[in-house]
Amino acid sequence: MSNAPSERPAELVFAVIISVFSVVAFWQAYEISGFSSSHSAGVFPMLAAGTMVLSSFIILCKTATSSVPSHRTIEELRLFFRQVLPFRQFAILVLMAAYLFSMPWLGFIVSSGLFLLISFSYLWGKGILATLSVTAASLASIYFIFRVVFQVVLPQGEWFRGLF
Amino acid sequence: MDILSNFAMSWMDPWLLSLTALGTLAGIYVGAIPGLSVTMATSILISFTFKWPVNEALALIAGVFVGGVYGGSRTAILLNIPGAPSAIATALEGYPMAKRGEAGEAIGLTTVMSVMGGFIGILALALFAPVISDFAILFQSRDYLLLGLIGILLVGTLSGESFAKGVFSGALGVLIGMVGLDPMTAEGRFTFGSIDLMGGIPYVAAMIGFFGVAEALVQLHQLDLKAVKQKIDRIIPRFRDIKRYFWLAIRTSGIGTIIGALPGTGGDIAALLAYDHAKRSTKNPEVPFGKGAKEGLVAPETANNAAVGGAFIPMLTLGIPGDAVTAVIIGALFIHGLKPGPLMLVETPHLFWFTVGNLTLANIFLLIFGLTGIKVFTKIVECPKAILIPLIIVLSAVGTYAIQNNPVHIYWMLLFGVVGYFMKVYGFQVGPVILGVILGPMMDTNYRRTMIAARGDLGSFLWNLVSHPITLVLTLSLILMILSQTPLKRWVMDYLAKRKEVR
Incomplete structure (x- = not known):
C-alpha cells in the first residue's frame, strides 16, 4: 500500500518520530567511543546515525512544507485510524x-x-x-x-x- | 579421460544420481520457506552425511546448494517474502507480476534463467578456477570497503519515491547491523548492557520482519479483494524472451560468478548488484522497473545461481569459503578427512571434476523440478488472504526462532514488522534496510582494517584507495556510481545553470 504523499494522515508526526529516533541513535553512537580515533568501534555507527539524522531532517522539512494543513487534529486522528491503522x-x-x-x-x-x-x-x-x-x-x-x-x-x- | 570419468561419476551411478536429485528437490522447497536458509539446510543435511562416503555427501550437498539458492525466488514472486536474502531483488519485480496473474510466467522465466546462470558459474569454475582464485586473493580490505560502498549506493535504485527516504532506510539498516559486540575490539555497540543484544540482531530476523510481517499487515488492507487467478498455462518461457534477455543474462552471470568467487560475498550481494546493472543498462523496459520488469527478474536470478559456481572456486582452489554455505561445506570436507585448498587439487584431484559434474547435474534437475510442481505452488497465492496472512505470521515466527532457537529474535522480528509496516505506509522502501544490514558490518570491518593499515592517517588512507590497479578501478566505479545514482549530478547542474543565469 502506498498512498499519494498528500493522502497520508499523520505523516508529519512520523517524520518527527524518525528524526527524534535518529538524534537519539546518534547520541548513543557517540557514547560508544566518541571521536577518540578514526578507526574506533563508534565511527561507523556515528556515520550511519549521522546519515539518518541528515536524511530524516530533509524528510521532515519536505513533509512540513508539502503536507495539507487543512485538517484539524481530530480530523487527522480520525483519518489515521481509518487509513493507516484501521x-x-x-x-x-x-x-x-x-x-x-x-x-x-x-x-x-x-x-x-x-x-x-x-x-x-x-x-x-x-x-x-x-x-x-x-x-x-x-x-x-x-x-x-x-x-x-x-x-x-x-x-x-x-x-x-x-x-x- | 580421467577428467571425463570423474565428471560423469554421479551421472552414471544411480545412487549418486538420485541423491543429487533429492538434494535439489529438498533445496528448492527448503529455500522457499523464509527463515530456513540454504546455509541452515546444508548444515542440517550435512550432519546426516558425516558417516556416509564422501562422494555421496558431496552429491547431496551440491543439490541442496543449487536448489536452495533458486528456491528463495518462489516465495519472493508469490508472496513478496524472499525465501532467502539473495531473492530480495527478485521480489521487487516478481511480485508485481504475480499480482497481475503472471506468476507462472515469472517462475518459468526465473527457472530457465537460474539454470543458465548456474551453467555459466559452473563453466567459470571448470575453466578459470585457478585464474579467478589468483585474482580474488589480490582483493584487500580497502577493495572490500569499496565493493561495500558500491553496493550501498544501490539504495538509489531501491529507494522508490524519495531518495532521502531510501538513504534513511539504508542507514537504519547499517545501524541495525552494528548492534552487538564489535567484532574487532569486543566493545558493546547499542547493547545497553543487555546480554541478548550482545550477540547482535540476525539479519534474517530483520528480513522476515520487514518483508514477512510488514507485508502481511499491508495485505490486510486488501483482505476483501478477490485473489488473482494465476495463469499457469505459460510456464516454459517464450523463445522471444530468452533471446531478448540473453546478453543481459550473460553479463549478470559474469557479475554473479565474480562476486561469488570473492571470499565473504555471496549470492545476496551478487543479486543486488546484478539488479542494479539491469536497471541502469536497460533503456526501454517493456514494463517499468518496480512494476514487474522481466529484466529485473532475470538479472538477480542468473547472478545468484552463477554465484554458486563462483563460490566453489576459492573453496576448492584456496580453501577459502566464498560464502556461508561453502564455509559449512569446508567444515564437512575436513570431517571427511579432506584438506580443501591448493593441496586438495594435488592429493584428490578427482574431487574437483566430480564436484563440477555434480553441480552440472544438479542444474539439470533444477530445470526439471523448477518447471514442474508450479501448480501446487501457485495455489498458495490463490488461497484466501484471510488464511494466508495468519499463516505468514506463524511461519515468520517459527522461521525466526529456527535461526538460533532464541525467542528474543521473535520479538525483534515483531518490532521490525511493525516498523516496516509504518515505513511502507509512509512511502519508505524496506529493501535498502536489508541492504544496509548485510553490507554495514562488512564495510565497518574493512574500513577499520584499511584505516589501521594507514595508521589512522587520512592522507595515506585516501592514497591507498588509488594506489593499486584493482582499487583504482573500484574507486573510479564508485565515483561514477555516486554521480549516476545520487541526485548530486542534478544538484551540480542546477547550481551551474543558476550561476549562468545570474551572470
Whole structure:
C-alpha cells in the first residue's frame, strides 16, 4: 500500500518520530567511543546515525512544507485510524503481540493454535468446523516441516513442558 | 579421460544420481520457506552425511546448494517474502507480476534463467578456477570497503519515491547491523548492557520482519479483494524472451560468478548488484522497473545461481569459503578427512571434476523440478488472504526462532514488522534496510582494517584507495556510481545553470 504523499494522515508526526529516533541513535553512537580515533568501534555507527539524522531532517522539512494543513487534529486522528491503522490492523497487531509474548508460557503449539484459530475466525468468518480443520491442518504441516524434518526444537512453554 | 570419468561419476551411478536429485528437490522447497536458509539446510543435511562416503555427501550437498539458492525466488514472486536474502531483488519485480496473474510466467522465466546462470558459474569454475582464485586473493580490505560502498549506493535504485527516504532506510539498516559486540575490539555497540543484544540482531530476523510481517499487515488492507487467478498455462518461457534477455543474462552471470568467487560475498550481494546493472543498462523496459520488469527478474536470478559456481572456486582452489554455505561445506570436507585448498587439487584431484559434474547435474534437475510442481505452488497465492496472512505470521515466527532457537529474535522480528509496516505506509522502501544490514558490518570491518593499515592517517588512507590497479578501478566505479545514482549530478547542474543565469 502506498498512498499519494498528500493522502497520508499523520505523516508529519512520523517524520518527527524518525528524526527524534535518529538524534537519539546518534547520541548513543557517540557514547560508544566518541571521536577518540578514526578507526574506533563508534565511527561507523556515528556515520550511519549521522546519515539518518541528515536524511530524516530533509524528510521532515519536505513533509512540513508539502503536507495539507487543512485538517484539524481530530480530523487527522480520525483519518489515521481509518487509513493507516484501521481496527483490523490494530486487532491483528494486538493478537500478534499476545501470541508472541504468550509463547514462552503456552509453548509454540498451543499459542500458534490459538492465534490461528482466533485470527482465522475473525478474518475468514466461516463456520467453526471449517476454521478448526484449517487450523489443525496448518499446525500439523508446520509441526511436521519444522519439528520432524528440520528438528527445530520449538519453544515448549512453561505451563505445558514435556507435553509436545 | 580421467577428467571425463570423474565428471560423469554421479551421472552414471544411480545412487549418486538420485541423491543429487533429492538434494535439489529438498533445496528448492527448503529455500522457499523464509527463515530456513540454504546455509541452515546444508548444515542440517550435512550432519546426516558425516558417516556416509564422501562422494555421496558431496552429491547431496551440491543439490541442496543449487536448489536452495533458486528456491528463495518462489516465495519472493508469490508472496513478496524472499525465501532467502539473495531473492530480495527478485521480489521487487516478481511480485508485481504475480499480482497481475503472471506468476507462472515469472517462475518459468526465473527457472530457465537460474539454470543458465548456474551453467555459466559452473563453466567459470571448470575453466578459470585457478585464474579467478589468483585474482580474488589480490582483493584487500580497502577493495572490500569499496565493493561495500558500491553496493550501498544501490539504495538509489531501491529507494522508490524519495531518495532521502531510501538513504534513511539504508542507514537504519547499517545501524541495525552494528548492534552487538564489535567484532574487532569486543566493545558493546547499542547493547545497553543487555546480554541478548550482545550477540547482535540476525539479519534474517530483520528480513522476515520487514518483508514477512510488514507485508502481511499491508495485505490486510486488501483482505476483501478477490485473489488473482494465476495463469499457469505459460510456464516454459517464450523463445522471444530468452533471446531478448540473453546478453543481459550473460553479463549478470559474469557479475554473479565474480562476486561469488570473492571470499565473504555471496549470492545476496551478487543479486543486488546484478539488479542494479539491469536497471541502469536497460533503456526501454517493456514494463517499468518496480512494476514487474522481466529484466529485473532475470538479472538477480542468473547472478545468484552463477554465484554458486563462483563460490566453489576459492573453496576448492584456496580453501577459502566464498560464502556461508561453502564455509559449512569446508567444515564437512575436513570431517571427511579432506584438506580443501591448493593441496586438495594435488592429493584428490578427482574431487574437483566430480564436484563440477555434480553441480552440472544438479542444474539439470533444477530445470526439471523448477518447471514442474508450479501448480501446487501457485495455489498458495490463490488461497484466501484471510488464511494466508495468519499463516505468514506463524511461519515468520517459527522461521525466526529456527535461526538460533532464541525467542528474543521473535520479538525483534515483531518490532521490525511493525516498523516496516509504518515505513511502507509512509512511502519508505524496506529493501535498502536489508541492504544496509548485510553490507554495514562488512564495510565497518574493512574500513577499520584499511584505516589501521594507514595508521589512522587520512592522507595515506585516501592514497591507498588509488594506489593499486584493482582499487583504482573500484574507486573510479564508485565515483561514477555516486554521480549516476545520487541526485548530486542534478544538484551540480542546477547550481551551474543558476550561476549562468545570474551572470
